[in-house]
Amino acid sequence: MAPRSTRKKAVEEAPMEEEPTSHQPTAEDEDASMADADVDQEDGEEANPEDEEEEEDEEVQRVRILPGSTPTAASFEFLEEGHTLGNALRYIVMQNPDVEFCAYAIPHPSEAKMNVRIQTYEGTTAIQALEKGLRDLQELCDVVTDKFTVARDEFSNRMAA
Amino acid sequence: MDYDPMAMDDAESLGPVVKISQADSVRVKFELSNADLAFANSLRRVMLGEIPTVAIDLVEIEANSSVLADEFIAHRLGLIPLNADGVESLLYSRECDCDEYCEHCSITLNLHAKCVGDENMHVYARDMVPSGDRINQTLGTPVIVDPEGNGPLILKLRPGQEIKLQCIAKKGIAKEHAKWAPSAAIGFEYDPHNKLHHLDLWYETDPKAEWPPSEYADWEEPPQEDEPFDYDAVPNRFYFNVETAGNLPADAIVTEGIKVLQQKLAGMIHELTEGEGDGANGDYNGPRSPEYNNAGDGWQDQGYTTPYGNGGAQSSWGGAGGATPYGQTPYGGQTWS
Numbered sequence: 001m002a003p004r005s006t007r008k009k010a011v012e013e014a015p016m017e018e019e020p021t022s023h024q025p026t027a028e029d030e031d032a033s034m035a036d037a038d039v040d041q042e043d044g045e046e047a048n049p050e051d052e053e054e055e056e057d058e059e060v061q062r063v064r065i066l067p068g069s070t071p072t073a074a075s076f077e078f079l080e081e082g083h084t085l086g087n088a089l090r091y092i093v094m095q096n097p098d099v100e101f102c103a104y105a106i107p108h109p110s111e112a113k114m115n116v117r118i119q120t121y122e123g124t125t126a127i128q129a130l131e132k133g134l135r136d137l138q139e140l141c142d143v144v145t146d147k148f149t150v151a152r153d154e155f156s157n158r159m160a161a
Numbered sequence: 162m163d164y165d166p167m168a169m170d171d172a173e174s175l176g177p178v179v180k181i182s183q184a185d186s187v188r189v190k191f192e193l194s195n196a197d198l199a200f201a202n203s204l205r206r207v208m209l210g211e212i213p214t215v216a217i218d219l220v221e222i223e224a225n226s227s228v229l230a231d232e233f234i235a236h237r238l239g240l241i242p243l244n245a246d247g248v249e250s251l252l253y254s255r256e257c258d259c260d261e262y263c264e265h266c267s268i269t270l271n272l273h274a275k276c277v278g279d280e281n282m283h284v285y286a287r288d289m290v291p292s293g294d295r296i297n298q299t300l301g302t303p304v305i306v307d308p309e310g311n312g313p314l315i316l317k318l319r320p321g322q323e324i325k326l327q328c329i330a331k332k333g334i335a336k337e338h339a340k341w342a343p344s345a346a347i348g349f350e351y352d353p354h355n356k357l358h359h360l361d362l363w364y365e366t367d368p369k370a371e372w373p374p375s376e377y378a379d380w381e382e383p384p385q386e387d388e389p390f391d392y393d394a395v396p397n398r399f400y401f402n403v404e405t406a407g408n409l410p411a412d413a414i415v416t417e418g419i420k421v422l423q424q425k426l427a428g429m430i431h432e433l434t435e436g437e438g439d440g441a442n443g444d445y446n447g448p449r450s451p452e453y454n455n456a457g458d459g460w461q462d463q464g465y466t467t468p469y470g471n472g473g474a475q476s477s478w479g480g481a482g483g484a485t486p487y488g489q490t491p492y493g494g495q496t497w498s
Protein backbone atom coordinates (compact mmCIF):
# COMPACT_ATOMS: atom_id res chain seq x y z
CA MET A 1 0.00 0.00 0.00
CA ALA A 2 2.47 2.58 -1.05
CA PRO A 3 1.10 6.00 -1.85
CA ARG A 4 0.00 6.43 -5.39
CA SER A 5 2.68 7.49 -7.70
CA THR A 6 2.84 11.16 -8.41
CA ARG A 7 2.87 12.35 -11.94
CA LYS A 8 5.39 15.07 -12.43
CA LYS A 9 5.92 14.69 -16.12
CA ALA A 10 2.43 13.79 -17.09
CA VAL A 11 0.97 16.22 -19.51
CA GLU A 12 -2.29 14.40 -19.71
CA GLU A 13 -3.82 11.16 -18.83
CA ALA A 14 -7.07 9.44 -19.45
CA PRO A 15 -9.64 10.78 -17.00
CA MET A 16 -10.33 8.33 -14.22
CA GLU A 17 -9.12 10.03 -11.12
CA GLU A 18 -10.77 8.28 -8.24
CA GLU A 19 -8.88 6.45 -5.60
CA PRO A 20 -8.24 2.89 -6.61
CA THR A 21 -11.08 0.84 -5.30
CA SER A 22 -9.03 -1.43 -3.08
CA HIS A 23 -7.76 1.44 -1.16
CA GLN A 24 -9.80 3.59 1.11
CA PRO A 25 -9.44 3.70 4.85
CA THR A 26 -7.01 6.58 5.11
CA ALA A 27 -8.38 8.86 2.46
CA GLU A 28 -7.32 11.95 4.32
CA ASP A 29 -3.82 10.80 5.16
CA GLU A 30 -3.50 9.79 1.61
CA ASP A 31 -4.34 13.20 0.28
CA ALA A 32 -1.92 14.78 2.67
CA SER A 33 0.88 12.42 1.76
CA MET A 34 0.21 12.91 -1.91
CA ALA A 35 0.52 16.61 -1.51
CA ASP A 36 3.79 16.08 0.35
CA ALA A 37 5.03 13.71 -2.24
CA ASP A 38 4.43 16.25 -4.93
CA VAL A 39 6.61 18.74 -3.18
CA ASP A 40 9.31 16.21 -2.43
CA GLN A 41 9.46 15.06 -5.98
CA GLU A 42 10.44 18.48 -7.09
CA ASP A 43 13.68 18.57 -5.18
CA GLY A 44 14.81 15.01 -5.56
CA GLU A 45 14.13 11.40 -4.84
CA GLU A 46 12.84 11.72 -1.28
CA ALA A 47 9.23 10.67 -1.51
CA ASN A 48 8.67 10.70 2.24
CA PRO A 49 10.16 7.34 3.15
CA GLU A 50 8.53 7.34 6.58
CA ASP A 51 5.02 7.26 5.26
CA GLU A 52 5.82 4.50 2.91
CA GLU A 53 7.27 2.21 5.52
CA GLU A 54 4.41 2.75 7.89
CA GLU A 55 1.87 1.98 5.29
CA GLU A 56 3.57 -1.16 4.17
CA ASP A 57 3.36 -2.79 7.58
CA GLU A 58 -0.24 -1.95 8.00
CA GLU A 59 -2.47 -4.52 6.42
CA VAL A 60 -6.06 -3.43 6.51
CA GLN A 61 -8.44 -5.70 8.32
CA ARG A 62 -11.44 -6.14 6.07
CA VAL A 63 -13.85 -8.13 8.21
CA ARG A 64 -14.93 -7.24 11.68
CA ILE A 65 -17.71 -8.17 13.98
CA LEU A 66 -20.11 -5.43 14.96
CA PRO A 67 -20.93 -4.58 18.56
CA GLY A 68 -23.93 -6.31 20.09
CA SER A 69 -23.10 -9.66 18.60
CA THR A 70 -23.31 -12.92 20.48
CA PRO A 71 -21.76 -16.23 19.49
CA THR A 72 -24.86 -17.45 17.70
CA ALA A 73 -26.12 -14.13 16.37
CA ALA A 74 -23.54 -11.84 14.86
CA SER A 75 -23.26 -9.03 12.35
CA PHE A 76 -20.14 -8.75 10.28
CA GLU A 77 -18.88 -5.75 8.43
CA PHE A 78 -16.90 -6.28 5.24
CA LEU A 79 -14.89 -3.43 3.79
CA GLU A 80 -14.57 -2.98 0.06
CA GLU A 81 -17.14 -5.62 -0.71
CA GLY A 82 -20.56 -5.29 -2.25
CA HIS A 83 -23.37 -7.26 -3.85
CA THR A 84 -20.86 -9.41 -5.72
CA LEU A 85 -19.79 -11.18 -2.56
CA GLY A 86 -22.76 -10.29 -0.38
CA ASN A 87 -25.61 -11.92 -2.23
CA ALA A 88 -23.76 -15.10 -3.15
CA LEU A 89 -22.49 -15.44 0.41
CA ARG A 90 -25.97 -14.89 1.82
CA TYR A 91 -27.32 -17.60 -0.45
CA ILE A 92 -24.68 -20.15 0.44
CA VAL A 93 -24.87 -19.47 4.18
CA MET A 94 -28.63 -19.97 4.02
CA GLN A 95 -28.08 -23.44 2.60
CA ASN A 96 -26.50 -24.46 5.89
CA PRO A 97 -29.22 -26.20 7.94
CA ASP A 98 -27.66 -24.95 11.19
CA VAL A 99 -28.29 -21.38 10.15
CA GLU A 100 -31.51 -19.85 11.34
CA PHE A 101 -31.16 -16.53 9.53
CA CYS A 102 -28.81 -14.83 7.13
CA ALA A 103 -29.09 -11.52 5.32
CA TYR A 104 -26.81 -8.91 3.87
CA ALA A 105 -27.10 -5.18 3.37
CA ILE A 106 -25.17 -2.28 1.98
CA PRO A 107 -26.08 0.42 4.49
CA HIS A 108 -25.08 3.33 2.30
CA PRO A 109 -24.00 3.40 -1.34
CA SER A 110 -21.26 5.94 -0.77
CA GLU A 111 -19.53 3.83 1.86
CA ALA A 112 -17.73 0.75 0.56
CA LYS A 113 -19.13 -1.43 3.30
CA MET A 114 -21.26 -4.54 3.28
CA ASN A 115 -22.86 -6.05 6.36
CA VAL A 116 -23.85 -9.67 6.84
CA ARG A 117 -26.08 -10.86 9.67
CA ILE A 118 -25.95 -14.51 10.65
CA GLN A 119 -28.00 -16.24 13.34
CA THR A 120 -27.45 -19.90 14.01
CA TYR A 121 -29.11 -22.61 16.02
CA GLU A 122 -27.30 -24.04 19.03
CA GLY A 123 -24.35 -26.20 18.17
CA THR A 124 -22.53 -23.85 15.87
CA THR A 125 -21.55 -20.20 15.88
CA ALA A 126 -22.12 -17.38 13.49
CA ILE A 127 -18.40 -17.21 12.77
CA GLN A 128 -18.26 -20.90 11.96
CA ALA A 129 -21.25 -20.50 9.68
CA LEU A 130 -19.60 -17.58 7.93
CA GLU A 131 -16.38 -19.45 7.45
CA LYS A 132 -18.24 -22.48 6.20
CA GLY A 133 -20.17 -20.27 3.80
CA LEU A 134 -16.98 -18.85 2.37
CA ARG A 135 -15.53 -22.32 1.92
CA ASP A 136 -18.72 -23.66 0.36
CA LEU A 137 -18.71 -20.78 -2.08
CA GLN A 138 -15.11 -21.53 -2.96
CA GLU A 139 -16.05 -25.10 -3.60
CA LEU A 140 -18.93 -23.99 -5.79
CA CYS A 141 -16.52 -21.82 -7.77
CA ASP A 142 -14.20 -24.80 -8.19
CA VAL A 143 -17.04 -26.93 -9.50
CA VAL A 144 -18.21 -24.27 -11.94
CA THR A 145 -14.67 -23.72 -13.21
CA ASP A 146 -14.27 -27.45 -13.78
CA LYS A 147 -17.62 -27.76 -15.51
CA PHE A 148 -16.87 -24.77 -17.69
CA THR A 149 -13.43 -26.02 -18.65
CA VAL A 150 -14.78 -29.45 -19.55
CA ALA A 151 -17.66 -27.96 -21.54
CA ARG A 152 -15.30 -25.64 -23.41
CA ASP A 153 -12.88 -28.42 -24.30
CA GLU A 154 -15.73 -30.64 -25.43
CA PHE A 155 -17.10 -27.83 -27.51
CA SER A 156 -13.82 -27.09 -29.25
CA ASN A 157 -13.25 -30.80 -29.91
CA ARG A 158 -16.69 -31.03 -31.41
CA MET A 159 -15.96 -28.02 -33.62
CA ALA A 160 -12.61 -29.42 -34.71
CA ALA A 161 -14.10 -32.80 -35.60
CA MET B 162 -23.26 -31.14 8.62
CA ASP B 163 -24.65 -33.28 5.94
CA TYR B 164 -25.92 -31.23 3.10
CA ASP B 165 -24.86 -30.25 -0.31
CA PRO B 166 -24.66 -26.49 -0.65
CA MET B 167 -24.80 -26.81 -4.40
CA ALA B 168 -27.99 -28.81 -4.59
CA MET B 169 -31.06 -26.89 -5.49
CA ASP B 170 -34.14 -26.84 -3.37
CA ASP B 171 -35.81 -29.46 -5.48
CA ALA B 172 -33.06 -31.80 -4.29
CA GLU B 173 -31.60 -32.71 -7.62
CA SER B 174 -28.10 -33.04 -6.27
CA LEU B 175 -26.50 -32.67 -9.65
CA GLY B 176 -24.67 -29.52 -8.84
CA PRO B 177 -24.26 -26.81 -11.41
CA VAL B 178 -24.18 -27.66 -15.11
CA VAL B 179 -22.49 -25.69 -17.88
CA LYS B 180 -23.43 -25.98 -21.54
CA ILE B 181 -21.65 -24.05 -24.26
CA SER B 182 -23.60 -23.09 -27.36
CA GLN B 183 -21.05 -20.89 -29.10
CA ALA B 184 -17.38 -20.19 -28.64
CA ASP B 185 -15.03 -18.34 -30.95
CA SER B 186 -12.38 -15.67 -30.77
CA VAL B 187 -14.92 -12.97 -29.98
CA ARG B 188 -17.49 -14.51 -27.68
CA VAL B 189 -18.55 -17.46 -25.64
CA LYS B 190 -22.21 -18.23 -25.05
CA PHE B 191 -23.05 -20.67 -22.32
CA GLU B 192 -25.84 -21.78 -20.09
CA LEU B 193 -25.29 -22.19 -16.38
CA SER B 194 -28.02 -24.29 -14.86
CA ASN B 195 -28.82 -25.75 -11.48
CA ALA B 196 -27.26 -22.73 -9.89
CA ASP B 197 -28.72 -19.87 -7.93
CA LEU B 198 -29.44 -16.40 -9.24
CA ALA B 199 -27.20 -14.92 -6.54
CA PHE B 200 -24.21 -16.92 -7.71
CA ALA B 201 -24.87 -16.36 -11.40
CA ASN B 202 -25.14 -12.64 -10.79
CA SER B 203 -21.89 -12.61 -8.81
CA LEU B 204 -20.19 -14.24 -11.74
CA ARG B 205 -21.63 -11.65 -14.10
CA ARG B 206 -20.58 -8.76 -11.87
CA VAL B 207 -17.08 -10.04 -11.35
CA MET B 208 -16.54 -10.56 -15.09
CA LEU B 209 -17.73 -7.03 -15.77
CA GLY B 210 -15.79 -5.17 -13.19
CA GLU B 211 -13.01 -6.96 -11.41
CA ILE B 212 -10.77 -8.84 -13.81
CA PRO B 213 -7.31 -7.24 -14.01
CA THR B 214 -6.15 -6.16 -17.46
CA VAL B 215 -3.76 -3.50 -18.77
CA ALA B 216 -4.65 -0.14 -20.26
CA ILE B 217 -2.83 3.10 -20.94
CA ASP B 218 -2.95 5.18 -17.80
CA LEU B 219 -0.33 7.88 -18.31
CA VAL B 220 0.51 9.76 -21.48
CA GLU B 221 3.55 11.98 -21.77
CA ILE B 222 3.13 14.18 -24.81
CA GLU B 223 6.24 15.59 -26.40
CA ALA B 224 4.77 17.05 -29.56
CA ASN B 225 1.22 17.42 -30.73
CA SER B 226 0.46 19.65 -33.65
CA SER B 227 -2.62 17.72 -34.64
CA VAL B 228 -6.06 19.28 -34.43
CA LEU B 229 -6.97 17.24 -31.38
CA ALA B 230 -6.27 18.42 -27.84
CA ASP B 231 -3.77 16.50 -25.70
CA GLU B 232 -6.37 15.25 -23.25
CA PHE B 233 -8.67 14.15 -26.04
CA ILE B 234 -5.91 11.99 -27.49
CA ALA B 235 -4.98 10.70 -24.04
CA HIS B 236 -8.54 9.60 -23.50
CA ARG B 237 -8.63 7.79 -26.84
CA LEU B 238 -5.36 6.08 -26.06
CA GLY B 239 -6.70 4.87 -22.73
CA LEU B 240 -9.56 3.10 -24.46
CA ILE B 241 -7.39 1.09 -26.85
CA PRO B 242 -7.55 -2.60 -25.87
CA LEU B 243 -4.14 -3.99 -25.01
CA ASN B 244 -3.25 -7.64 -24.84
CA ALA B 245 -3.49 -8.76 -21.21
CA ASP B 246 -1.79 -12.11 -21.62
CA GLY B 247 0.38 -12.43 -18.54
CA VAL B 248 -1.07 -9.61 -16.41
CA GLU B 249 -0.94 -11.84 -13.37
CA SER B 250 2.84 -11.32 -13.31
CA LEU B 251 2.51 -7.56 -13.56
CA LEU B 252 2.32 -5.61 -10.30
CA TYR B 253 -0.23 -2.94 -9.56
CA SER B 254 1.67 0.32 -9.78
CA ARG B 255 0.48 1.35 -6.32
CA GLU B 256 1.95 -1.85 -4.87
CA CYS B 257 5.28 -1.56 -6.65
CA ASP B 258 8.41 -0.32 -4.93
CA CYS B 259 9.32 2.05 -7.70
CA ASP B 260 8.77 5.80 -7.57
CA GLU B 261 6.63 6.33 -10.60
CA TYR B 262 6.55 3.29 -12.83
CA CYS B 263 8.94 0.58 -13.91
CA GLU B 264 9.01 -2.60 -15.97
CA HIS B 265 7.50 -4.56 -13.06
CA CYS B 266 4.34 -2.50 -13.00
CA SER B 267 3.97 -0.95 -16.44
CA ILE B 268 4.49 -1.29 -20.17
CA THR B 269 5.75 1.60 -22.22
CA LEU B 270 4.44 2.28 -25.72
CA ASN B 271 5.84 4.95 -28.00
CA LEU B 272 4.03 6.71 -30.77
CA HIS B 273 5.73 8.99 -33.20
CA ALA B 274 4.14 9.99 -36.49
CA LYS B 275 4.56 12.91 -38.82
CA CYS B 276 2.62 13.53 -41.99
CA VAL B 277 5.20 14.21 -44.68
CA GLY B 278 3.07 13.44 -47.74
CA ASP B 279 0.44 15.59 -49.40
CA GLU B 280 -2.46 13.59 -48.07
CA ASN B 281 -3.90 13.25 -44.61
CA MET B 282 -2.26 10.53 -42.61
CA HIS B 283 -4.07 8.03 -40.42
CA VAL B 284 -2.43 7.03 -37.16
CA TYR B 285 -3.51 3.62 -35.94
CA ALA B 286 -2.92 1.54 -32.82
CA ARG B 287 -0.51 -0.60 -34.84
CA ASP B 288 1.83 2.42 -34.94
CA MET B 289 2.41 2.21 -31.22
CA VAL B 290 5.73 0.56 -30.46
CA PRO B 291 6.28 -1.20 -27.14
CA SER B 292 9.68 -0.52 -25.67
CA GLY B 293 11.74 -1.68 -22.73
CA ASP B 294 11.63 -4.97 -20.87
CA ARG B 295 8.35 -6.78 -20.84
CA ILE B 296 7.07 -9.81 -19.00
CA ASN B 297 6.38 -11.42 -22.34
CA GLN B 298 6.23 -10.31 -25.92
CA THR B 299 2.48 -9.93 -26.08
CA LEU B 300 1.58 -8.20 -22.83
CA GLY B 301 0.62 -4.60 -23.55
CA THR B 302 0.62 -4.89 -27.33
CA PRO B 303 -2.41 -3.23 -28.93
CA VAL B 304 -5.11 -5.70 -29.92
CA ILE B 305 -5.45 -5.82 -33.71
CA VAL B 306 -8.22 -7.92 -35.17
CA ASP B 307 -9.27 -6.10 -38.34
CA PRO B 308 -8.32 -7.70 -41.68
CA GLU B 309 -6.07 -4.77 -42.65
CA GLY B 310 -4.11 -5.16 -39.44
CA ASN B 311 -4.45 -1.52 -38.45
CA GLY B 312 -6.21 -1.65 -35.13
CA PRO B 313 -8.24 1.29 -33.86
CA LEU B 314 -7.76 4.67 -35.53
CA ILE B 315 -6.24 7.08 -33.00
CA LEU B 316 -6.15 10.32 -34.99
CA LYS B 317 -5.52 11.84 -38.40
CA LEU B 318 -2.70 14.24 -39.33
CA ARG B 319 -2.73 16.94 -41.98
CA PRO B 320 0.44 17.45 -44.00
CA GLY B 321 3.16 18.81 -41.74
CA GLN B 322 1.46 17.85 -38.47
CA GLU B 323 3.22 15.66 -35.97
CA ILE B 324 2.42 13.59 -32.91
CA LYS B 325 5.03 12.27 -30.52
CA LEU B 326 4.18 10.73 -27.20
CA GLN B 327 4.94 8.02 -24.71
CA CYS B 328 2.21 5.91 -23.13
CA ILE B 329 2.49 4.09 -19.82
CA ALA B 330 0.12 1.15 -19.60
CA LYS B 331 -0.71 -0.11 -16.13
CA LYS B 332 -2.65 -2.90 -14.55
CA GLY B 333 -6.12 -2.15 -13.24
CA ILE B 334 -9.73 -3.26 -13.00
CA ALA B 335 -12.89 -1.94 -14.64
CA LYS B 336 -14.40 -0.99 -11.29
CA GLU B 337 -11.84 1.81 -11.28
CA HIS B 338 -12.17 2.77 -14.94
CA ALA B 339 -14.05 1.07 -17.76
CA LYS B 340 -10.95 1.10 -19.96
CA TRP B 341 -9.77 -1.93 -17.97
CA ALA B 342 -12.87 -3.96 -18.80
CA PRO B 343 -11.96 -7.22 -20.53
CA SER B 344 -15.45 -7.64 -21.91
CA ALA B 345 -17.10 -5.47 -24.50
CA ALA B 346 -20.45 -6.78 -23.29
CA ILE B 347 -21.87 -9.48 -21.09
CA GLY B 348 -25.31 -10.77 -21.90
CA PHE B 349 -27.14 -12.23 -18.94
CA GLU B 350 -30.61 -13.65 -19.23
CA TYR B 351 -32.96 -16.09 -17.56
CA ASP B 352 -36.60 -17.11 -17.73
CA PRO B 353 -37.16 -16.23 -21.43
CA HIS B 354 -40.93 -16.60 -21.13
CA ASN B 355 -41.07 -14.33 -18.08
CA LYS B 356 -42.92 -16.99 -16.12
CA LEU B 357 -41.48 -15.61 -12.90
CA HIS B 358 -42.78 -12.11 -13.66
CA HIS B 359 -39.40 -10.58 -12.87
CA LEU B 360 -40.08 -8.36 -15.86
CA ASP B 361 -43.06 -6.13 -16.32
CA LEU B 362 -43.36 -5.79 -20.08
CA TRP B 363 -44.74 -2.55 -21.41
CA TYR B 364 -47.27 -2.98 -24.21
CA GLU B 365 -49.88 -1.22 -26.32
CA THR B 366 -52.37 -4.02 -26.60
CA ASP B 367 -50.61 -7.38 -26.38
CA PRO B 368 -47.10 -7.99 -25.02
CA LYS B 369 -46.84 -11.32 -26.87
CA ALA B 370 -47.32 -9.66 -30.22
CA GLU B 371 -45.19 -6.64 -29.50
CA TRP B 372 -42.12 -8.16 -27.84
CA PRO B 373 -39.84 -10.36 -29.94
CA PRO B 374 -39.16 -13.75 -28.36
CA SER B 375 -35.80 -14.21 -26.67
CA GLU B 376 -33.23 -16.26 -28.56
CA TYR B 377 -33.52 -18.72 -25.69
CA ALA B 378 -37.30 -18.99 -25.89
CA ASP B 379 -37.07 -22.36 -27.64
CA TRP B 380 -34.85 -23.72 -24.90
CA GLU B 381 -37.52 -23.60 -22.27
CA GLU B 382 -41.09 -24.79 -22.09
CA PRO B 383 -43.51 -21.94 -22.86
CA PRO B 384 -46.22 -21.40 -20.27
CA GLN B 385 -49.47 -23.26 -20.75
CA GLU B 386 -52.59 -21.34 -21.58
CA ASP B 387 -53.93 -19.94 -18.27
CA GLU B 388 -51.19 -21.56 -16.28
CA PRO B 389 -51.46 -20.50 -12.64
CA PHE B 390 -48.57 -18.47 -11.28
CA ASP B 391 -46.08 -20.58 -9.36
CA TYR B 392 -45.14 -18.65 -6.25
CA ASP B 393 -42.35 -21.06 -5.35
CA ALA B 394 -40.58 -20.97 -8.69
CA VAL B 395 -37.03 -19.63 -8.78
CA PRO B 396 -34.79 -19.03 -11.79
CA ASN B 397 -32.56 -21.98 -12.48
CA ARG B 398 -31.08 -21.59 -15.95
CA PHE B 399 -28.90 -18.61 -16.82
CA TYR B 400 -27.75 -17.67 -20.28
CA PHE B 401 -24.45 -15.82 -20.53
CA ASN B 402 -23.05 -14.18 -23.62
CA VAL B 403 -19.51 -12.97 -22.94
CA GLU B 404 -17.99 -10.84 -25.66
CA THR B 405 -14.35 -9.89 -25.34
CA ALA B 406 -12.78 -6.55 -26.18
CA GLY B 407 -9.78 -8.53 -27.39
CA ASN B 408 -7.44 -8.22 -24.41
CA LEU B 409 -8.36 -11.64 -23.02
CA PRO B 410 -9.88 -14.62 -24.84
CA ALA B 411 -13.61 -14.84 -24.17
CA ASP B 412 -13.36 -18.12 -22.29
CA ALA B 413 -10.53 -16.76 -20.17
CA ILE B 414 -12.84 -13.97 -19.03
CA VAL B 415 -15.12 -16.59 -17.51
CA THR B 416 -12.36 -18.55 -15.82
CA GLU B 417 -10.57 -15.41 -14.68
CA GLY B 418 -13.84 -14.05 -13.32
CA ILE B 419 -14.34 -17.11 -11.15
CA LYS B 420 -10.71 -16.85 -10.09
CA VAL B 421 -11.22 -13.29 -8.89
CA LEU B 422 -14.23 -14.44 -6.90
CA GLN B 423 -12.17 -17.19 -5.34
CA GLN B 424 -9.39 -14.82 -4.46
CA LYS B 425 -11.90 -12.63 -2.67
CA LEU B 426 -13.10 -15.63 -0.71
CA ALA B 427 -9.60 -16.85 0.03
CA GLY B 428 -8.69 -13.42 1.37
CA MET B 429 -11.69 -13.47 3.69
CA ILE B 430 -11.01 -16.99 4.91
CA HIS B 431 -7.42 -16.05 5.52
CA GLU B 432 -8.49 -13.13 7.65
CA LEU B 433 -10.95 -15.19 9.62
CA THR B 434 -8.56 -18.00 10.34
CA GLU B 435 -5.16 -16.44 10.62
CA GLY B 436 -3.60 -16.82 14.00
CA GLU B 437 -6.22 -19.37 14.93
CA GLY B 438 -5.03 -21.94 17.35
CA ASP B 439 -2.25 -20.06 19.02
CA GLY B 440 -2.38 -18.58 22.46
CA ALA B 441 -4.99 -16.19 23.62
CA ASN B 442 -2.43 -13.47 23.63
CA GLY B 443 -2.23 -13.59 19.93
CA ASP B 444 1.40 -14.38 19.48
CA TYR B 445 1.17 -14.46 15.75
CA ASN B 446 2.54 -12.39 12.96
CA GLY B 447 -0.69 -11.21 11.51
CA PRO B 448 -1.61 -7.59 11.16
CA ARG B 449 -2.15 -5.77 14.40
CA SER B 450 -3.12 -2.32 15.32
CA PRO B 451 -0.69 0.01 17.03
CA GLU B 452 -2.66 -0.19 20.28
CA TYR B 453 -2.16 -3.89 20.42
CA ASN B 454 0.71 -3.87 22.85
CA ASN B 455 -1.16 -2.22 25.64
CA ALA B 456 -3.86 -4.82 25.25
CA GLY B 457 -5.67 -5.10 28.59
CA ASP B 458 -7.50 -1.82 28.45
CA GLY B 459 -6.79 -0.60 24.99
CA TRP B 460 -9.11 -2.78 23.06
CA GLN B 461 -11.92 -2.72 25.52
CA ASP B 462 -12.46 0.93 24.89
CA GLN B 463 -13.09 0.22 21.29
CA GLY B 464 -15.91 -2.10 22.01
CA TYR B 465 -15.22 -4.05 18.90
CA THR B 466 -13.74 -7.43 18.67
CA THR B 467 -12.63 -9.25 15.64
CA PRO B 468 -14.43 -12.24 14.28
CA TYR B 469 -11.64 -14.51 15.35
CA GLY B 470 -11.44 -15.10 19.03
CA ASN B 471 -7.90 -13.95 19.19
CA GLY B 472 -5.93 -10.97 20.22
CA GLY B 473 -3.86 -8.74 18.14
CA ALA B 474 -6.29 -7.51 15.63
CA GLN B 475 -8.83 -5.08 16.78
CA SER B 476 -10.36 -2.82 14.26
CA SER B 477 -7.94 -0.17 13.26
CA TRP B 478 -10.61 2.08 11.84
CA GLY B 479 -13.34 1.54 14.38
CA GLY B 480 -14.08 4.51 16.50
CA ALA B 481 -15.67 4.46 19.87
CA GLY B 482 -18.24 1.96 20.95
CA GLY B 483 -19.68 0.49 24.08
CA ALA B 484 -18.05 -2.13 26.17
CA THR B 485 -17.35 -5.45 24.62
CA PRO B 486 -20.57 -7.20 23.77
CA TYR B 487 -19.50 -10.41 25.45
CA GLY B 488 -19.61 -10.78 29.17
CA GLN B 489 -16.33 -12.59 29.13
CA THR B 490 -13.63 -11.30 26.90
CA PRO B 491 -13.23 -13.58 23.98
CA TYR B 492 -9.51 -13.22 24.47
CA GLY B 493 -9.38 -14.66 27.93
CA GLY B 494 -8.42 -18.07 26.70
CA GLN B 495 -12.06 -18.86 26.13
CA THR B 496 -12.56 -18.64 22.43
CA TRP B 497 -16.00 -19.36 21.20
CA SER B 498 -15.18 -20.00 17.66
Ligand SMILES: [Zn+2]
Nearest residue numbers: 257259263266
Ligand atom coordinates in the same frame (compact mmCIF):
# COMPACT_ATOMS: atom_id res chain seq x y z
ZN1 LIG C 1 7.08 -0.27 -10.63
